[in-house]
Amino acid sequence: MSRFILALDQGTTSSRAIVFDHAGVAVASSQQEFRQIFPQPGWVEHDAEEIWTTQLACARDALARAGARAGDVAAIGVTNQRETVVLWDRATGRPVSNAIVWQDRRTADVCSSLRASGIEPEITARTGLLLDPYFSGTKLAWLLDHVPGARARAQRGELAFGTVDSWLIWNLTGGREHLTDMSNASRTLLCNLATLQWDDWLLQTFDIPPALLPRIVPSSAVMGTTAPGLFDAPIVIAGSAGDQQAATFGQACFTPGMAKNTYGTGCFMLLNVGGAPQPSHNRLLATAGWQLGTAEASRCYALEGSVFIGGAVVQWLRDGLGLFARSEEVEALAMQAPDAGGVTFVPAFAGLGAPHWDPNARGLLIGLTRGTTRAHVARAALEAIALQSAEVLDAMQRDANQPIRELRVDGGAARNDLLMQFQADVMGVPVVRPAVTETTALGAAYLAGLAVGFWRDQQELAALWRVERRFEPTMTPKARADRLHQWQRAVARARDWIE
Numbered sequence: 293m294s295r296f297i298l299a300l301d302q303g304t305t306s307s308r309a310i311v312f313d314h315a316g317v318a319v320a321s322s323q324q325e326f327r328q329i330f331p332q333p334g335w336v337e338h339d340a341e342e343i344w345t346t347q348l349a350c351a352r353d354a355l356a357r358a359g360a361r362a363g364d365v366a367a368i369g370v371t372n373q374r375e376t377v378v379l380w381d382r383a384t385g386r387p388v389s390n391a392i393v394w395q396d397r398r399t400a401d402v403c404s405s406l407r408a409s410g411i412e413p414e415i416t417a418r419t420g421l422l423l424d425p426y427f428s429g430t431k432l433a434w435l436l437d438h439v440p441g442a443r444a445r446a447q448r449g450e451l452a453f454g455t456v457d458s459w460l461i462w463n464l465t466g467g468r469e470h471l472t473d474m475s476n477a478s479r480t481l482l483c484n485l486a487t488l489q490w491d492d493w494l495l496q497t498f499d500i501p502p503a504l505l506p507r508i509v510p511s512s513a514v515m516g517t518t519a520p521g522l523f524d525a526p527i528v529i530a531g532s533a534g535d536q537q538a539a540t541f542g543q544a545c546f547t548p549g550m551a552k553n554t555y556g557t558g559c560f561m562l563l564n565v566g567g568a569p570q571p572s573h574n575r576l577l578a579t580a581g582w583q584l585g586t587a588e589a590s591r592c593y594a595l596e597g598s599v600f601i602g603g604a605v606v607q608w609l610r611d612g613l614g615l616f617a618r619s620e621e622v623e624a625l626a627m628q629a630p631d632a633g634g635v636t637f638v639p640a641f642a643g644l645g646a647p648h649w650d651p652n653a654r655g656l657l658i659g660l661t662r663g664t665t666r667a668h669v670a671r672a673a674l675e676a677i678a679l680q681s682a683e684v685l686d687a688m689q690r691d692a693n694q695p696i697r698e699l700r701v702d703g704g705a706a707r708n709d710l711l712m713q714f715q716a717d718v719m720g721v722p723v724v725r726p727a728v729t730e731t732t733a734l735g736a737a738y739l740a741g742l743a744v745g746f747w748r749d750q751q752e753l754a755a756l757w758r759v760e761r762r763f764e765p766t767m768t769p770k771a772r773a774d775r776l777h778q779w780q781r782a783v784a785r786a787r788d789w790i791e
Contacts (some may be wrong), residue, residue: 296312296313297365298369299311299736300460301371302372307349309353318734320354324350326339334398336392340380340391351368351523361524361525366528367740367741367744369529369530369531370457370531371532372457374455376394377391378391378453382467395557395600398434403425415494418491418494428481429494432453436499436501449503451504457473465519471507473510478580511532511582512582513585515532516529530744536562538731539552539560539732541738543700543757544754549692550700551563553681553685554702554706555602555702559599559680563692565594566593572595574647574688575648575649576684577597578596579594580593581593595692597646597687602681602703603619603703609670613669625667626710632668632672633668635658636779637675638657641655647684651790652788652790653789654790657672674708674711677715682715699715716763716764717766724763725759725763727760728758729760
């Protein structure tokens, strides 16, 4: 009997693979960083071939570390950085350009023009999304218009488009399967959120040839098997979801009203809203969560707030300013100061996400004096992660029309106790960290395991979730209001900087 599920977790800055056992415990893992390519200000690219080679290497290494062979693995689950666009040649399987990453802002002017035409309300009604360069549709259109010959080749059916999940599954299956799951499809600006199918009106609006598109499938279902030669035997691929939907599933947020926040390169808060999409009135996103098998009754939708720069601000302190050698050192440095010393850091390096949606905002460090130290800057950076998330939670509670009683947290920065306590303080809501914080990969594993019977049902998965620590709010209401007011003043100064 198979003992493990292999989760492939393809993120913005690294590829990872984790082997999980039946108790949901990670028994082995492997991780490789890959290059971040910045051709010009506001542009962010990845080498899609490098994404694939690092992901495959991690998968093989994780299995070796677990002492496992392919026959020990019941299924593979895939989770991925969302909205990143890959365009490749169907015959050769080679990308025709670098992938355009979700953080990329090159289509901001296109989005502004479309918004000025008055088309955004119809797009939002169909997709649950806003017109922003964050999403895949305008990125794909840009590639078709700027890669020589791409549009004509796409119309002839010679090219394939996919978000990173599609690219990985294409390679895992040796080009046999060109598909995407509903959660990833819902982030493209091309999918109708009610039907979870490609929308003809949206395809015409963004001038996307239908021949490019992958087939949309449930998040938990058998999707194919790995090609010969990748592992010592074929392995079934049975789960796929965008990273934030996978993390929500891994956090066992199975009941409407449950919410989680992931602290990765960005921060992403999702609230389970049940079996039908719920429009936002506070500039959040309505998005697909997951579907288990073919039953539409198993569909789950969510509201989402996206913060573009979360843990990436710590990377910038490390690599851009050289304040420390390892990201883990930021907490100790920040604790050398009792507070931020009046400093506020708005890390709008790639614009601002929810609820502002301002691609023209840029980073701001304000409140500096001769007494400002490295520790104050580090503390202000950590506080910025929490303050951005607090704005999202406020919008989410107004949309939900009910209080969110606790926030489940995960991702690398969720291990930072100083950040988590400040997060609880500025939200006024308990923050709950589970024993397993790698919930993105765990969610992908759960989706794959359910499809092949490795786990019985969601009740069994919910029973595996365990609390590691609970952070209760300690800040007074006045102190919280003052800190949020200072933050809002700084955000106002960072907005609309690029003319």
